[in-house]
Amino acid sequence: MSLVSIRDVRKSFGSNEVLKGVSLDIAKGDVVAIIGRSGSGKSTLLRCINGLETYQSGSIVADGIEVAGANTNLRELRRHVGMVFQQFNLFPHLTAAENVMLAPTVVNKVSKAEARATAAEVLAKVGLSEKMDAYPSELSGGQQQRVAIARSLAMRPKVLLCDEITSALDPELVNEVLRVVEQLAREGMTLILVTHEMRFARDVGTKLVFMHHGKVHEEGVPKEVFAAPRTPELQQFVGQVS
Amino acid sequence: MSYKLQFAELLPYWNVLLYGLVFTIVLTIVSTVVGIAVGTAGAAARTFGPGWLGRIVAVYVELIRNTPFIVQLFFIFFGLPALGLKLSETTAAFLAMVINLGAYSTEIIRAGIEAVPKGHIEAGLSLAMSKWEVLRHIVLNQAFRKIYPALSSQIIIVMLGSAVVSQISAEDLTYAANYVASRNFRNFEVYLLVALAYLLLAMLTRSLLRALGRVIFKAR
Numbered sequence: 026m027s028l029v030s031i032r033d034v035r036k037s038f039g040s041n042e043v044l045k046g047v048s049l050d051i052a053k054g055d056v057v058a059i060i061g062r063s064g065s066g067k068s069t070l071l072r073c074i075n076g077l078e079t080y081q082s083g084s085i086v087a088d089g090i091e092v093a094g095a096n097t098n099l100r101e102l103r104r105h106v107g108m109v110f111q112q113f114n115l116f117p118h119l120t121a122a123e124n125v126m127l128a129p130t131v132v133n134k135v136s137k138a139e140a141r142a143t144a145a146e147v148l149a150k151v152g153l154s155e156k157m158d159a160y161p162s163e164l165s166g167g168q169q170q171r172v173a174i175a176r177s178l179a180m181r182p183k184v185l186l187c188d189e190i191t192s193a194l195d196p197e198l199v200n201e202v203l204r205v206v207e208q209l210a211r212e213g214m215t216l217i218l219v220t221h222e223m224r225f226a227r228d229v230g231t232k233l234v235f236m237h238h239g240k241v242h243e244e245g246v247p248k249e250v251f252a253a254p255r256t257p258e259l260q261q262f263v264g265q266v267s
Numbered sequence: 268m269s270y271k272l273q274f275a276e277l278l279p280y281w282n283v284l285l286y287g288l289v290f291t292i293v294l295t296i297v298s299t300v301v302g303i304a305v306g307t308a309g310a311a312a313r314t315f316g317p318g319w320l321g322r323i324v325a326v327y328v329e330l331i332r333n334t335p336f337i338v339q340l341f342f343i344f345f346g347l348p349a350l351g352l353k354l355s356e357t358t359a360a361f362l363a364m365v366i367n368l369g370a371y372s373t374e375i376i377r378a379g380i381e382a383v384p385k386g387h388i389e390a391g392l393s394l395a396m397s398k399w400e401v402l403r404h405i406v407l408n409q410a411f412r413k414i415y416p417a418l419s420s421q422i423i424i425v426m427l428g429s430a431v432v433s434q435i436s437a438e439d440l441t442y443a444a445n446y447v448a449s450r451n452f453r454n455f456e457v458y459l460l461v462a463l464a465y466l467l468l469a470m471l472t473r474s475l476l477r478a479l480g481r482v483i484f485k486a487r
């Protein structure tokens with residue numbers, strides 16, 4: 026049974042149809058790499074999965090919850106579906122540990138002590154044990170993004186959505202973030218990543234999705250798809266980025 | 268052109284002037300605290316609340332920002348009794364001050380809320396926080412940090428503007444000055460002294476607010 030099931034989803038902004046019938050099945054433990062040109066609808070698709078955007082038709086079921094259902098509790102859904110953004114979005118008035126502790130204390134009502142223990146654990150996982158009490162402004166971009174990942178992990182999500190999480194980083198900081206994601210993948214975390222890191226998509230991904238003009242244009246096992254892209258659009262895209 | 272300053276003639280009225288000073292201080296503190304609470308609620312309603320509520324708040328803000336304070340005060344004190352709402356001078360003064368600062372601080376705080384990056388709100392929502400939890404834990408803190416200087420200035424403006432409440436005989440510092448001057452006719456000394464008192468009060472408030480800001484926002 027799939028953990029996230031997307032069926033014929035259509036989404037428009039005004040008269041601009043951005044998702045034109047997208048279907049995808051994502052099983053537990055999958056690492057899905059979504060690639061495609063800018064404007065092809067990748068971010069919009071991710072944002073529909075955790076309810077940051079609404080869609081006009083079709084259905085998305087994540088961890089058994091229908092995202093756009095009339096009685097859907099988005100809060101419940103988002104406890105199981107985490108998201109990491111291109112721009113980190115750390116809360117600047119809170120330290121790294123406080124950033125991580127906020128949702129567990131506010132949403133799950135766990136004690137400060139317990140939340141701090143969780144923060145210590147997830148920050149260690151992303152290699153930032155010594156930065157617990159640093160403010161975002163004192164951290165490099167790569168460190169900030171790793172805190173953002175830890176912040177999502179603290180809610181123990183079943184799926185983690187990552188939208189171009191290395192695109193805002195200086196090139197020398199990209200790898201430290203990718204290593205963290207790779208480790209999560211090895212531990213069995215279900216990941217849906219929009220990425221421009223083609224090598225990472227090929228080596229770490231279990232599934233590749235190429236989006237083009239609001240549709241899944243081609244999908245398959247990354248190594249096979251990259252070795253022999255079937256459509257001219259993907260051939261051209263792969264040729265351009267690599 | 269020689270005038271002999273006679274500050275000694277104010278001495279018999281020291282208690283009147285002191286009462287006025289305390290009244291002005293209390294009036295400023297209470298209307299600051301309540302006014303900013305009103306402003307926070309107003310700004311939250313305009314940015315995070317339902318559209319109809321936001322529109323009501325917008326009308327309130329425009330109404331207050333585009334009419335003179337003294338007219339607002341007169342309307343509350345002299346006008347409302349026509350509707351059966353008779354307020355004491357003191358109550359009317361406090362109410363007018365709160366309503367006035369509430370409107371201005373709504374606008375100031377709203378600007379602060381709107382300056383918070385949308386991504387921070389989405390990050391909070393993605394962590395399963397509700398809209399109101401996001402507002403309280405993520406947005407307001409950053410917003411207040413950003414607008415604290417503007418809000419501080421507005422508090423000073425309101426404090427100085429509070430002199431107007433003497434016009435409905437609320438017994439503030441300016442009312443005390445008018446009272447003393449009408450008794451001993453030492454207008455020059457009285458108003459010089461009171462002007463100095465306002466000056467001192469404004470400077471004191473400014474540095475107090477600055478110190479308070481450093482304590483509240485000590486972290487980055």
Ligand SMILES: Nc1ncnc2c1ncn2[C@@H]1O[C@H](COP(=O)(O)OP(=O)(O)O)[C@@H](O)[C@H]1O
Nearest residue numbers: 038041043061062063064065066067068069070
């Ligand atoms: N909030 C929005 N309002 C209107 N149009 C939007 C909005 N967000 C995205 N779009 C449009 O949707 C299309 C797909 O955007 P997006 O999903 O961000 O693409 P990608 O992430 O693949 O670059 C683009 O044409 C973009 O202009």
Ligand SMILES: [Mg+2]
Nearest residue numbers: 067068069189
């Ligand atoms: Mg995008």
